[in-house]
Amino acid sequence: MKNTILKNIIPWTGITGLVLTLVLVSLGLILPILFESQSLYYKFGLEKAMLQWGKIAGVLALILMVYQVVLVSRFLFLEKYISLKRLFSIHKTIGVFMVLLVIVHPLLILGADGFGFFPFELRYWPEFLGIFLMVLVLSVAGLALWYKALNIPVRLRRRLHRMGTPAMVTLALVHAGWVSETFDIVLPGIWLGFVTLIVLAMFARIYLKRYSKR
Amino acid sequence: MKRLIYVLIIFLFISSPSWGREWTLDPNHSVIQFGVKHIFSTVAGSFSDFEGKVQFDPENLAKSSFDFTVQVKSIDTGNTKRDNHLRSKDFFEASTWPVMRFKSSKITRGQGNTYLASGTMTLKQTSRTMEIPFVFHGTAPSPFDKKKMVAGFDSEFDLDRLDFGVGSGKFHKMGVVGREVRVKISLEALGAP
Numbered sequence: 330m331k332n333t334i335l336k337n338i339i340p341w342t343g344i345t346g347l348v349l350t351l352v353l354v355s356l357g358l359i360l361p362i363l364f365e366s367q368s369l370y371y372k373f374g375l376e377k378a379m380l381q382w383g384k385i386a387g388v389l390a391l392i393l394m395v396y397q398v399v400l401v402s403r404f405l406f407l408e409k410y411i412s413l414k415r416l417f418s419i420h421k422t423i424g425v426f427m428v429l430l431v432i433v434h435p436l437l438i439l440g441a442d443g444f445g446f447f448p449f450e451l452r453y454w455p456e457f458l459g460i461f462l463m464v465l466v467l468s469v470a471g472l473a474l475w476y477k478a479l480n481i482p483v484r485l486r487r488r489l490h491r492m493g494t495p496a497m498v499t500l501a502l503v504h505a506g507w508v509s510e511t512f513d514i515v516l517p518g519i520w521l522g523f524v525t526l527i528v529l530a531m532f533a534r535i536y537l538k539r540y541s542k543r
Numbered sequence: 544m545k546r547l548i549y550v551l552i553i554f555l556f557i558s559s560p561s562w563g564r565e566w567t568l569d570p571n572h573s574v575i576q577f578g579v580k581h582i583f584s585t586v587a588g589s590f591s592d593f594e595g596k597v598q599f600d601p602e603n604l605a606k607s608s609f610d611f612t613v614q615v616k617s618i619d620t621g622n623t624k625r626d627n628h629l630r631s632k633d634f635f636e637a638s639t640w641p642v643m644r645f646k647s648s649k650i651t652r653g654q655g656n657t658y659l660a661s662g663t664m665t666l667k668q669t670s671r672t673m674e675i676p677f678v679f680h681g682t683a684p685s686p687f688d689k690k691k692m693v694a695g696f697d698s699e700f701d702l703d704r705l706d707f708g709v710g711s712g713k714f715h716k717m718g719v720v721g722r723e724v725r726v727k728i729s730l731e732a733l734g735a736p
Contacts, residue, residue: 368624371633371714442631445638448616452623510624 356520360388364517366510376441383437384509390430391505393423394498395528402531403538421473428470431463455508462500469493495532502528564607566597566694566732573730575613579704580721586625592617597732599694601652601679609647609660616641634709640667645675656680666707675700677728684736696730 361384372380400407400420407416439446447453469490472479476486502525505512512518575593578585592614599607615637618629630637647662656679664673680695705712705722714720 366624368628371628371719373713442627443636443638445627445631447623447627447630456623 356388356392358385358389360517360520361385361509361511364511364514366513368510372441379437380441383434383441384511386430386434386437387505387509390427390434391501391524393427393430394501395524397423397427397494398498398528398531402535424470424473428466431466435459435463455504458500458504459508462497462504465493465497465500469497498528498532564598564600564603564734566599566734568595568597569693569731569733570594573732574728576727576729578725578727579723582719585725586620588618588620588626588629590614590617591619595730597694597696597730599650599679599696601658604650604652604658607650609645609650609662611645613643614641615643633711636667643667645673647675664702664707666709669707671706673700673702682734685733690736692734692736694732694734696728696732698726698728700726702726 361381366384369377369380397420400416400423411419447456449457472481472486472493473490476483481489502521506518506521506525512521570593573593574589576587576589578587580586590613593611595609595611597609599609601607615635616630618626618635618637620626620629629635632639643664643666645662645664647660649661651659651661653659653676658677658679660675660677662673662675663670675698677696677698680697682692682694685691685693702724703722704710704724705715710720710722712722715722
């Protein structure tokens with residue numbers, strides 16, 4: 330069981346895969362810790378830990394979202410070493426972890442402030458975008474996992490998935506950039522900008538490849 | 544004839560000013576602001592959602608009163624994270640104590656156009672007697688509608704937030720957030736001529 334789970338997370342076997350995975354996950358852990366937002370200064374004990382881990386869960390979810398795009402971008406060098414079937418299997422497994430992180434992230438963040446909800450004001454748009462994003466992620470994941478039980482044809486499921494996922498990743502990048510003070514700091518801000526460009530380039534490549542065949 | 548006299552007496556009783564002159568608060572031209580020390584600087588904020596009953600007649604202070612209610616969740620210090628923290632149980636605990644209220648019991652005149660409103664301030668679960676000084680700027684016909692009168696009030700006073708349990712004192716002990724809060728209120732109210 331353990332080997333199967335590991336195989337479905339790490340596309341490359343051996344040291345390379347392990348190092349790459351550790352680098353990706355470390356980024357998610359390091360960013361909110363090294364580049365602490367001021368909101369953490371005013372929290373202590375359990376509330377501080379909740380806020381800290383909530384931010385880490387959010388960044389990790391974002392990294393996994395980007396990782397997902399890489400996995401399905403039909404890069405030849407990836408398909409050469411790992412089969413397409415296995416890449417999509419990894420994509421599904423990562424998707425489940427991502428959904429769990431997306432659920433945990435707001436629970437920890439809001440829990441750190443005693444689940445006091447913010448008022449319905451325009452200035453809270455990044456937070457409200459986050460709520461919409463969570464609903465979108467759960468819908469996309471739910472559709473992907475249970476389309477058969479919902480009697481949704483495969484083609485329609487694929488079309489909805491392909492429409493929902495670019496919106497999801499783009500909105501996640503916008504949400505992260507505007508909701509967290511961490512990305513107001515230069516290095517994390519540059520990192521986020523760079524990741525956004527890479528993601529947009531990957532989506533553009535996918536769509537150009539897909540629609541140039543028609 | 545007797546009946547007519549009785550009707551006249553009742554009419555005079557009803558129309559006589561047995562209460563202070565009533566004014567309707569103009570929320571678009573009234574502000575409740577505050578400032579509190581953060582290490583060295585003063586962080587300013589305001590409450591945007593409030594309502595009040597103003598009954599004020601400088602010639603009839605005994606029948607004058609103020610009764611204001613402020614929605615705590617409307618706090619705005621220009622930083623959404625800070626405002627969320629202020630609404631949390633670390634400070635206002637807005638989900639449990641959504642409003643703060645000041646109701647005056649007596650208004651006395653000071654020098655010139657200054658007055659003192661004595662009353663009860665209720666914040667979270669604490670009610671305390673407070674004396675709030677204010678300036679009455681007088682009344683004037685509204686430049687936009689001569690049929691309406693405008694009255695103006697200004698007040699500035701200090702309040703110890705820890706007296707009302709707004710904060711546990713830990714940030715004050717750390718030297719991060721001051722305990723004295725300077726409150727500035729500026730009101731415009733509309734009334735009949």
